[in-house]
Structure formats: C-alpha cells, structure tokens
Amino acid sequence: MNFSYWEIKNWFTAVDFTIVGSGIVGLHCALTLREKYPNSKILVLEKGILPQGASTKNAGFACFGSASEILDDLKNHSEEEVVQLIQKRWDGLQLLRKNLGDSAIDFKPFGGYELFLKEDESSYNECLQKLPFINEILKPIFKNDVFNKEVDRFDFKEIHEYLIFNPFEAQIDTGKMMHSLLQKAIANNIMILNHIEVAAFHENNIGVLISFDDFSFISKKLLFATNGFAQKLTNNQVKPARAQVLITEPIPNLDIKGTFHLDKGYYYFRNIDDRILFGGGRNLDFSGETTTEFGQTELIQNHLEKLLKEVILPDTDFKIAHRWSGIMGMGSSKNPIVEQLSDNVFCGVRLGGMGVAIGSLIGKELADLVQ
Template identity: 85%
Template structure:
C-alpha cells in the first residue's frame, strides 16, 4: 500500500480508537466511544465492501428465541443464564430501536410464530407441555405471557395442528438498519475504510501497531468486532457458522405476515416486499457449515427448496430470485464474549446468531470497557 502524505496525516495519524468490523457491534461501539470521548479520532476498518459477516446478510428477525430454542438452551445453560440472555436480547432490541428509530429500520411488530413438522411430534408435545413454565419464568421481563397456542391460519402443509405465537417478536429491514447505522456513524465523524484487512497487530507500551499487509500504523486502542471471524483472537472460543438463505420473486396476494421458526430455530422464514425469505439448514451439516466461506451447498439449498415448496407455499406459483449466505459467531456458550484481551486490545464477539437483538448492546459494553 502506498499512501500520500494527506492520506497518512488525515486517516492514519494520532488515531485514538481503531475498530475492526463495521457491523452492528463495531458501529455501535464507535458511536458509544464518540459519546464518551467527543474529541477522539475513531477509525473503523472493514474487510468487505459492506459488513462482511452477518450484519447485512441476516434475515431481519427482531427476536429473542423461539419456545423450542429456549427449551433447548435450558439443556445446556442454567435457568438464570437463559433468563439473563433473553433479558439482554430484549434490552438490545429496545436500544437498537431507540438509537435508530422504528421508521429507519422499518420495524414491523407482526409477531412471531413457531411451527412443527408432522414428524417432529416429540418437540411439539414438549413445547406445548412446557409452555406455561416458560411463560412463568419470563413474566418478570415481559409482565405478560409471551407464548400462546394458535391455530394455523396461513395454510401451511405437513405441520402439527397448533402454531406457537409470540406477540413480542417483530421484523426489520436489515439493509435499512445498516444504512441508517452507517449514516449515523459518518454524521458523528467516524471514519470508515472498506476492503481493508488487518493482517496482524502488535501491542506496544501505550499503543498498538496495526498491520494492513505491508503497511502499518499506530492506534492507542484496538477493538475487534469481528464476531464469526474472531476464532484466532479468542483461542477458538468462537466458531464461524454459515447461514444460507434464499428469497423468492414478489408473490401476488401473499397472505403470510410475520417471522416464523421451524425445527428449534434451525429454519426461519418471513415476508418482505411481497416475497418469502427462507434460511437455515445448518443442522444438516454442522461440520461443513463451520466455515467463513460465503458460499452455498446443494444439500442445504435443496432442503430449503423442499420446505418452501411443501410446507410454506404448497399451493402457490413462485420463482427463486436470489440466494446468499452470512457468517455468524457461535460457541459452547450463548453468552457473548466482551473482554479486554490485553492492555490496549479489546473484543466484542460470539453473538450466537442473535446479532440484531444484542449487537447494539454488545457494542455499548465493548466501549464501556475502554477507560
């Protein structure tokens, strides 16, 4: 890289904070730092043209966990931990709405639904049986029942009689959200450089030397908000998890409205712009989907096609418009990692597939670590 005097002076000299990753966490962290240190020089580095991981690639669910997901989490986390996670997701969603406005993110409180395939009877029965218990433990957060049985009015096929409805779930437009966040960052004098990859960094006495290939510069503090790409930083406590997605062409008279979960949240779909967006299937090949490669596989895309045709739109003509994937950051615990790694290096990663819900909060927490 060969920079001019002006470029070096304006972008890479006297940098107070360098944030790696321009997604939900990175930009919220930058905005929180701007509030805390009004005169500071803040630089955000992004390796993609747009945020590379999941921030512009997710399905736009403003959710905190379906009933079966919560029951699943209770098998590997304590009741207290699960309640804390849900509280955090709920608080994070309110913070996102407050920071950007419901209009800017196209927030639509249509509610969320969970459906169960006919051959998923054991999970279905467990959810119906434990529904009152989960409502009970969530009362302190929501003051009301969260989950209720509802008859399917969407004409889905091959599913159990009842859906589980959650009125507190909503949908957003992921693209509008990130556009609003980027605009807010620029308005607050936060510099964002795209297609710049940090290749290494070295802690020094009162700064960090950051290498971008053959060029390096100094920053007083370095913050990583790279979620699914953070494995090396955190001794592999974060594993990448690819999520594959497809979307249809517009469908006339589409009557499906809401966010929908299937198979413990491994599949999810929603309406957007008269289309159906459907994603998931990671559970068909956990090993293969533990990757940072933004591709698709026939195994998972074929399964998505089958669910779309046989369950969601069995009596409808439609065409697939587009397919893509995003990278989440998961681990053995659903608790995010917000840590000071050394004197001047910090990270806010492992969002557990809940970036829309907790990204703003993790960004705030990451900035709060910096003294």
C-alpha cells in the same frame, strides 16, 4: 499500500480507537466511544465492501428465541443464564430501536410464530406442555405471557395443528438498519475504511501497532467486533457458522405476514416485499457449515426449496430470485464474549446468531470496557 502524506496524516495518525468490523457491534461501539470521548479520533476498519459477516446478510428478525429454542437452551444452560440472555436480547432490541428509530429500521411488530412438522411429535408436545413454565420464567421481563398457541391460519401443510405465537416479536429491514447506522456513524465524525483486512497487531509502550498489507500504524486502543471471524486474530473460542438464505420472486396475494421459526430455530422465514425469505439448514451439515467461506450447497438449498414447496407454499407457484449466505459466531455457550484481551486490546464477539437482538448492546458493553 500507496498512501500519500495526506492520507497517512488524516486517517492513520494520532488514532485513539481502532475498531475492526463495521457491523452492528462495531458501529454501536464507535458511537458509544464518541459519546464518551467527543474529541477522540475513531477509525473503523472493514474487510468487505459492506459489513462482511452477518449484519447486512441476516434475515431481519427482531427476535429473542422461539419456545423450542429456549427449551433447548435450558438443556445446556441454567435457568438463570437463559433468562439473562433473553433479557439482554430484549434490552438490545430496545436500544437498537431507540438509537435508530423504528421508521429507519422499518420495524414491523407483526409477531412471531413457531410451527412444527408432523414428524416432530416430541418437540411439539414438549413445547405445548411447557409453555406455562416458559411464560412464568419470562414474566419478570415482559410482564405478560410471551407464548400462546394458535390454530394455523396460513394454510401451511405437513405441520401440527397449533402454532406457537409470540406477540413481542417483529421484523426489520436489515439493509435500512445498516444504512441508517452507517449514516449516523459518519455524521458523528467516525471514519470508516473498507477493503482493509487486519493481518496482525502488536502491543507496545505507546499503544497497538496494527498491520494490513504492507502498511502499519499506531492506535491507542484496538477493539475487535468481528464475531464469526474472531478466532483468527483473537484466539477466542468462537466457531464460524454459515447461514444460507434464499428469497423468492414477488408472489401475488401473499398472505403470510410475520416471522416464522421451525425446528428449534434452525429454519426461519418471513415475508418481505411480497416475497418469502427463507434461511437455515445448518443442522443438516454442522461440520460443513463451520466455515468462514461464503457460498451455498446443494444439500441445504435443495432442502430449503423442498420445505418451501411442501410446507410453506404448498399450493403456490414460486421462483427463487436470489441466494446468499452470512457468517455468524457460535460457541459452546450462547453467552457473548465481551472482554479485555490485554492492556489496549478488547473484543465483543460470539453473538450466537442473535446479532440483531444483542449487537447494539454488545457494542456498548465493548466500548464501556475502555477506561
């Protein structure tokens, strides 16, 4: 690296906290550290032009889990664990709104819906049958019923008669959220450097030696907020999970409004700027989508288009405007990993596809590990 004396002096000398990852978790961690240590030097390193994983690439769902997703979680986690996870997601959403404000994130409480394909008879019947049970275990958090059934008013095709409606769900503008968060970080004297990928770190008696390219510097503390990319440097049990997304051209008189879930959360769509944003399909090829490589596959993109044409927009002409992907962090458990790895190294990762909901809270918890 061709750094000058001034660059080394001002950016890489006497660093108190270095955070790897400038997404929702990393920036909330930095802001919490600023509150706790107002005179500290805080440096955020980001390997992408923008936050590389999912913070600017997600669908903008302010959600905490559909009915079928919650029932699926109950098969792999205890009832107490599932309720605690939903509590964290709900608390995280409130913290995000409090920190940035609803207008800054374009928060729109349109509610969320779950629809069931005609071929998915068993999941449909199970969800309807167990709605009272789900509402009961979630009542301590929301004080009211979360889920109720409604007749489809959107003219979807090839689905069962009833949708499951959740009035507590909303949508946000992911780009506006991250822009606002970046502005807030800069206003709080948090330094953010892009296009820097940490290659290695080594703890010594004065802190942590952090290396990238052919340059190294010392930071008193090192905090990883890299989620789907965490395994490479932290050796945590985090598996990357690619999520493929597409968005249509504007559609005249589009009547679909809200956030929508399909097939235990593996598919999701919403309205945005008179368009339909539609993502998912990871369940079609779990092994292929367990990757940190960005990109799309014909298998998944063709299936998304098929569902758009046959189920979501069956009587509407549409064109695909753009496609992209993001990288999430998954694992055998949906509980995030927030832990101290050594004396001066910490991590907050494995957000389980719920970064919008819990990212702000995990960032705060990560900062709170530092003593």
